[in-house]
Amino acid sequence: MEQIHLETKNLSFTYPDGTQALKNVNIQIKKGEKIAIMGPNGAGKSTLFSHFNGLTEPTSGHVEIDGEKIVFERDELLKVRQKVGIVFQDPNDQLFAPTVKEDVAFGPMNLGLEYDEVKRRISESLEMVGMSGFEDKTPHHLSGGQQKRVAIAGIVAMRPEIMILDEPTAGLDPEGVDKVLDILNNLNKEGISIVISSHDIEMVNHFADKIYVLYDGQIIASGDKHQIFSDKELLKKAHLKAPVTTEILYKLKEKGFDVDTEKISIDETVEEIIKSKKN
Numbered sequence: 001m002e003q004i005h006l007e008t009k010n011l012s013f014t015y016p017d018g019t020q021a022l023k024n025v026n027i028q029i030k031k032g033e034k035i036a037i038m039g040p041n042g043a044g045k046s047t048l049f050s051h052f053n054g055l056t057e058p059t060s061g062h063v064e065i066d067g068e069k070i071v072f073e074r075d076e077l078l079k080v081r082q083k084v085g086i087v088f089q090d091p092n093d094q095l096f097a098p099t100v101k102e103d104v105a106f107g108p109m110n111l112g113l114e115y116d117e118v119k120r121r122i123s124e125s126l127e128m129v130g131m132s133g134f135e136d137k138t139p140h141h142l143s144g145g146q147q148k149r150v151a152i153a154g155i156v157a158m159r160p161e162i163m164i165l166d167e168p169t170a171g172l173d174p175e176g177v178d179k180v181l182d183i184l185n186n187l188n189k190e191g192i193s194i195v196i197s198s199h200d201i202e203m204v205n206h207f208a209d210k211i212y213v214l215y216d217g218q219i220i221a222s223g224d225k226h227q228i229f230s231d232k233e234l235l236k237k238a239h240l241k242a243p244v245t246t247e248i249l250y251k252l253k254e255k256g257f258d259v260d261t262e263k264i265s266i267d268e269t270v271e272e273i274i275k276s277k278k279n
């Protein structure tokens with residue numbers, strides 16, 4: 001049986017001002033999965049993520065990591081934070097040291113690792129994100145895309161088993177998006193489970209094995225890309241747009257062509273168009 005890596009059970013959270021940000025959220029992330037949480041602004045994605053490593057304590061319900069409930073005690077939380085690394089949406093919330101290498105060193109040093117091991121992890125994780133050579137630069141002098149990669153390196157250096165990334169490609173140019181996706185895919189190949197939030201349907205189309213749709217604090221749908229992207233009503237409700245390939249196939253269908261609207265990759269779409277012409 002596939003191991004469940006992270007699970008929320010009837011997770012609910014209400015902010016002190018009374019905003020009910022999460023309502024009975026149940027999600028499961030299996031070991032090695034690539035998951036996307038999608039939903040409109042204010043749906044509760046960041047609030048949900050802050051529960052994944054015990055930054056926020058649920059109002060009711062709980063989170064389990066490898067079948068163990070997160071316990072809100074210092075030593076237990078340290079263990080959880082070693083397993084579950086979070087990369088925030090804005091690198092400015094994460095990068096604060098005067099140099100890139102000191103920033104990446106922060107996590108491993110807090111784990112109490114030897115100096116040589118910290119050095120090894122700095123160079124390994126900067127190499128992994130394609131930022132070797134930037135060790136002595138000031139993080140705030142880097143471009144947005146470079147800052148994002150350094151923020152990822154800082155988490156990678158802790159060797160987490162699960163990585164959570166809040167909108168990892170927001171604000172990046174197409175090459176920056178591809179670079180971050182390559183990094184995430186490489187980390188996943190090494191066995192790390194990855195959870196992202198995103199509004200970028202094209203990116204999610206390329207990346208995720210499974211999608212959860214969060215709306216007004218509730219999970220209103222979950223499934224693979226085909227199930228989610230072919231549900232027009234759902235996408236509309238969640239303020240999402242279908243991938244361009246799906247839109248093209250729907251338009252062809254409306255015009256009487258015999259096409260399968262569940263095909264979503266570019267290659268599959270081209271095949272459908274070629275086939276439909278022959279029909």
Ligand SMILES: Nc1ncnc2c1ncn2[C@@H]1O[C@H](COP(=O)(O)OP(=O)(O)OP(=O)(O)O)[C@@H](O)[C@H]1O
Nearest residue numbers: 015016017019021040041042043044045046047048
């Ligand atoms: N500190 C807070 N106090 C009160 N309400 C809050 C607080 N932080 C967030 N909220 C509210 O909780 C709800 C969920 O917010 P959250 O930031 O988790 O959504 P999100 O899906 O991450 O949004 P976005 O896509 O805009 O980043 C929103 O209604 C928001 O206004």
